Amino acid sequence: MSTIFLVDMDAFFVSVEELYDPSLKGKPVVVGGELEWREGRWVAPRGVAAAASYAARRYGIHSAMPLAQALRLCPQAVFLPGHHDRYREHSEKIQEIFGSFTPRFEMVSVDEGYLDMTGTERLWGQPLKAAALLHERVRCQTGLPCSIGVAGSRLVAKVACELAKPNGVLAVVPGQEARLLAPLPVRRIPGIGKTTEKRLRQLGVKTVADLAAIGGGMLEEVFGASGAAMFRKTAGEDAGGWYDTAVGEAEDAKSISHETTFDIDTADGQKLQATLSELSQMVAHRLREQNFFARTVTLKLRYSDFRTITRAQTLPAPTDLDGDLFRTAMALFTAHWNGSAVRLVGVRASGLERRPGQMDLLDGERRQKWHKALEAADRVRGRFGFDAVQLAGGMAGSRKPKSTTGEE
Numbered sequence: 001m002s003t004i005f006l007v008d009m010d011a012f013f014v015s016v017e018e019l020y021d022p023s024l025k026g027k028p029v030v031v032g033g034e035l036e037w038r039e040g041r042w043v044a045p046r047g048v049a050a051a052a053s054y055a056a057r058r059y060g061i062h063s064a065m066p067l068a069q070a071l072r073l074c075p076q077a078v079f080l081p082g083h084h085d086r087y088r089e090h091s092e093k094i095q096e097i098f099g100s101f102t103p104r105f106e107m108v109s110v111d112e113g114y115l116d117m118t119g120t121e122r123l124w125g126q127p128l129k130a131a132a133l134l135h136e137r138v139r140c141q142t143g144l145p146c147s148i149g150v151a152g153s154r155l156v157a158k159v160a161c162e163l164a165k166p167n168g169v170l171a172v173v174p175g176q177e178a179r180l181l182a183p184l185p186v187r188r189i190p191g192i193g194k195t196t197e198k199r200l201r202q203l204g205v206k207t208v209a210d211l212a213a214i215g216g217g218m219l220e221e222v223f224g225a226s227g228a229a230m231f232r233k234t235a236g237e238d239a240g241g242w243y244d245t246a247v248g249e250a251e252d253a254k255s256i257s258h259e260t261t262f263d264i265d266t267a268d269g270q271k272l273q274a275t276l277s278e279l280s281q282m283v284a285h286r287l288r289e290q291n292f293f294a295r296t297v298t299l300k301l302r303y304s305d306f307r308t309i310t311r312a313q314t315l316p317a318p319t320d321l322d323g324d325l326f327r328t329a330m331a332l333f334t335a336h337w338n339g340s341a342v343r344l345v346g347v348r349a350s351g352l353e354r355r356p357g358q359m360d361l362l363d364g365e366r367r368q369k370w371h372k373a374l375e376a377a378d379r380v381r382g383r384f385g386f387d388a389v390q391l392a393g394g395m396a397g398s399r400k401p402k403s404t405t406g407e408e
């Protein structure tokens, strides 16, 4: 039997902002952009909320909601542009604490990680005690609140953590998994999205108990392999997608991404290309900063009507070079853009692996030449900010970047 912890920071971006400005505590706070005073009234910038405080959530505001809508729901909310350098810094502190509990941990986003605590009883005591200790250590060393779910599988740990929020610890006793899950709506099961929920509703399924009652055979008939996995999930088993792999083994545990919401939707191919170039540079910069190589590049496009597509391509060899990311992003863009006006573009690097000690010899020379130039650029950026240096191709775009390390 495994012991898995899922630790998720509570309203992470907002909690970090509160560390620097305690007067924000208890107020409705939205991170994502600042209001502008225009023609006698406050106007929200375009773009979406990256995070919302619990007080803001009581007004129905949630992350990924357009800022204009958040402003309508709660005109008295505090709107902040956010400080991604601070979030990253605190994310690193959190990872350090995780690592001090077990070497087997895996971040799934900037503020959330799975810890495999199997066999650590002698060191840390029973799981619930260990979780309480970890909860306290995170609070003491970072000043930030988190919630922890403890269970025998990642799936149940994730669900338990959601139930424990905010600022709680919930451990599920082995054997009680199905009972915990039974009354919950099916959407609470990781991997069941809006579309599946809709199809399940047509079958009369609302809760996890309904889902279990339908039976594995029937679910497999309707949904194929994912149906069989769904059935196993009702018992709290890790099944389907990355829930099949052990902690630390997931191929795509981390990613680095940047995206931009345009002030005015644009169908100008050159402008989009220039923006992709800038975003690729920003992502590559972060890869090098964190000593990662990426295997996969994903392009994200959101059209004016909010329809969003993501298209991914795996690279022939892992890379941390601006040009490699940009060429791949451009190839995806050329293949998939339908020509209509775009509201948002994003570039994501995933399938990350640690930078190898030696560059591969195949095109080592080209790589090293680029590395020297890019490292020089990175140093300047470190001192004067990202805008101080731009490589060719990214000049024409008007950038208003939103860094999304993702807080979901």
Ligand SMILES: [Mg+2]
Binding pocket: 008, 009, 010, 011, 012, 111, 112, 407, 408
């Ligand atoms: Mg969180």
